[in-house]
Amino acid sequence: MSFAKQAQIFQINNDREFNEIALELFHYQAVNNPVYNKYIKLLGRDLSEIDTIEKIPFLPIELFKSHEVKTSSNRCEDVFTSSTTGGGEPSKHHVNSLEWYEEVYKKAFNHFYPDYDDAVFLCLLPAYLERKGSSLVLMSKGLIEQHNHPLSGFFLNNLEQLELHIHQAIEEKQKIVLLGVTFGLLDFAENRFVDCSLADLVIMETGGMKGRRKEMVREEVHKHLKGAFNLPNIHSEYGMTELLSQAYSKAGGVFHCPPWMKALVRATSDPFSYVGDGKTGGLNIIDLANTESCAFIETSDLGRMNPHGGFEVLGRFDHAEVRGCNLMVASE
Numbered sequence: 001m002s003f004a005k006q007a008q009i010f011q012i013n014n015d016r017e018f019n020e021i022a023l024e025l026f027h028y029q030a031v032n033n034p035v036y037n038k039y040i041k042l043l044g045r046d047l048s049e050i051d052t053i054e055k056i057p058f059l060p061i062e063l064f065k066s067h068e069v070k071t072s073s074n075r076c077e078d079v080f081t082s083s084t085t086g087g088g089e090p091s092k093h094h095v096n097s098l099e100w101y102e103e104v105y106k107k108a109f110n111h112f113y114p115d116y117d118d119a120v121f122l123c124l125l126p127a128y129l130e131r132k133g134s135s136l137v138l139m140s141k142g143l144i145e146q147h148n149h150p151l152s153g154f155f156l157n158n159l160e161q162l163e164l165h166i167h168q169a170i171e172e173k174q175k176i177v178l179l180g181v182t183f184g185l186l187d188f189a190e191n192r193f194v195d196c197s198l199a200d201l202v203i204m205e206t207g208g209m210k211g212r213r214k215e216m217v218r219e220e221v222h223k224h225l226k227g228a229f230n231l232p233n234i235h236s237e238y239g240m241t242e243l244l245s246q247a248y249s250k251a252g253g254v255f256h257c258p259p260w261m262k263a264l265v266r267a268t269s270d271p272f273s274y275v276g277d278g279k280t281g282g283l284n285i286i287d288l289a290n291t292e293s294c295a296f297i298e299t300s301d302l303g304r305m306n307p308h309g310g311f312e313v314l315g316r317f318d319h320a321e322v323r324g325c326n327l328m329v330a331s332e
Contacts, residue, residue, distance in 0.1 A: 002073045003028050003291040006100075009260035010107060012288075018262065019053055022286055025295050026056050032071040035063060036294050054274060058266075058284045058298035064091040064242050074292040081133035082241040083208075091241045093135070096292035104244045104289040105139045106146060108258045112248045113202070116177060120169040121147040122162060123154045124180030124188060130156075135241055136206060140179060149174070163192040166201070176201040179237070181208040182221055189228035197230040204235040204248075218253045218313070238313060242297055244289040247311075254310040260288040263311040265304055277307040280314060 005021055012018050029036050030047055040047070040057050050056055063069060066089070070076065074096045082091040095101055113119075123140040144152045151169050155162040169176045180188070182205050196203075203225060207218075216224075222234040238255045239246035247255040247263070257263060265281040267273045275281045283303040287295050302315045 002071075002096075006291045009288040012259040018259065018288075021260075021288060022053050022056070022262075022295070023051065025288060025291060026050065026053075028291075029071060029294060029296075032073065033069065033294055034072070035059070035067045035069050036296075039063070053262075053286065054264075056286075056296050057272070058296045059294045060298045061091070061240075061242055061300055064093060065089045068092070068094055069242075069294050070094040070096070071292045079133060080135040080138075080241045083131065083134070090133075093241050093293060095244075098138075100289070101135070101138070101244050102142050105246060106142065108246050108248075108261075109143060111258045112250070112256070113177070116175055116202075117147065118149065119147050119175035119177050119202075120149045120165070121152040122165060122176065122178045124162060124178065124184040125154065126156050126181070126184050129154060135244075136239065139239075139246075143177075143179075147177075159188050159192050162188065163194055166194050166196075166199075170196075170199045170201075174200075177204060178202070179204045179206065181206055182216075183208065185225060186221070189225055195230050201229075201231065202235050203229060203231060204237055206237045206239070217315075222253065240299070242290075242293075243285060243287045245287045249310070253312055254306050254308075255313065256310045262286045263303070263305070265311070266298070268302075271298060275304075277305045280304045282317060283311065283313065 003025055005024060009021060012021065027047060030040055031037065036059055039059055043057055045057055059069065074094055076094045076096065077098050078095045080093040080095055084090045121144045123144065125137060125140060129137060151165050166176060176199060178201065185203065185205055205221065225234045226232065233251040236249040236253060236255065237246050245258060245261045247257045247261060249255045264284040265275050266284050267275050267281050271282065280302060283299045283301040285297050285299055300317045301313050302317060303311050303313045305311050
């Protein structure tokens with residue numbers, strides 16, 4: 001048995017509809033996902049009492065490293081894996097359908113960028129292109145094919161060729177999306193000069209230093225990139241191996257979710273309670289596209305809800321003290 005309302009997530013128009021499907025999906029996964037089922041039982045939670053999304057237990061993201069987080073009906077067409085530094089264990093997302101993943105990421109991108117159907121789509125993803133199992137590379141490949149422009153493509157380390165493609169697209173008055181990992185965009189900014197002040201250009205960073213450069217906060221990265229390319233704003237994408245959906249920021253590092261995705265901020269001292277707007281805590285993500293893995297994820301990111309809507313990502317937790325992971329380890 002698979003989740004019956006999967007296709008309906010794209011028809012969500014308000015909180016009531018979101019909450020209704022989220023609760024139905026929770027009860028489906030609480031029964032049919034063995035890892036999630038065990039975690040809920042270890043917490044001593046009564047499923048009959050969980051009637052709001054705030055009462056839903058969120059699965060610690062670290063468990064994607066040590067367990068197969070999937071429902072019994074997941075036929076697992078592919079496994080996405082996270083990049084690692086220092087030889088750590090990668091996260092693994094057992095994906096039921098690549099066709100479904102393609103539909104999700106394309107609808108999410110088109111939700112925020114509906115006028116970019118004919119854009120030149122350039123992807124600067126060194127390190128990610130050099131390994132298998134990257135959901136980011138698969139998404140980028142699909143977006144390149146969707147936009148289907150002869151100047152679109154991947155760029156590994158050839159920054160000179162990337163610069164030429166941007167200049168040619170500007171001359172042809174084409175819209176441009178340059179999607180890149182943070183260290184790749186910083187390398188490009190330091191080695192090539194492209195004045196984009198008159199271009200219809202979106203530079204979108206996806207995060208990630210991966211040990212290649214000194215860690216920088218997003219505000220510092222954006223300030224550097226805005227100055228280098230002479231642009232008023234830098235865009236961002238918030239995604240991860242364990243999610244099928246993505247949130248996007250068009251300015252200031254404030255992310256917004258597509259209608260089938262939601263962020264909540266839990267208290268740092270109590271993972272089962274929530275803080276108000278403007279207060280820092282741990283990010284919990286509901287991704288209703290994760291119908292056959294787990295849609296309710298306690299991430300390792302620190303963040304806060306913006307009073308005007310959306311959320312910010314401020315840093316990361318030290319997982320050595322994550323309560324939920326310790327709970328599972330102690331039971332095995």
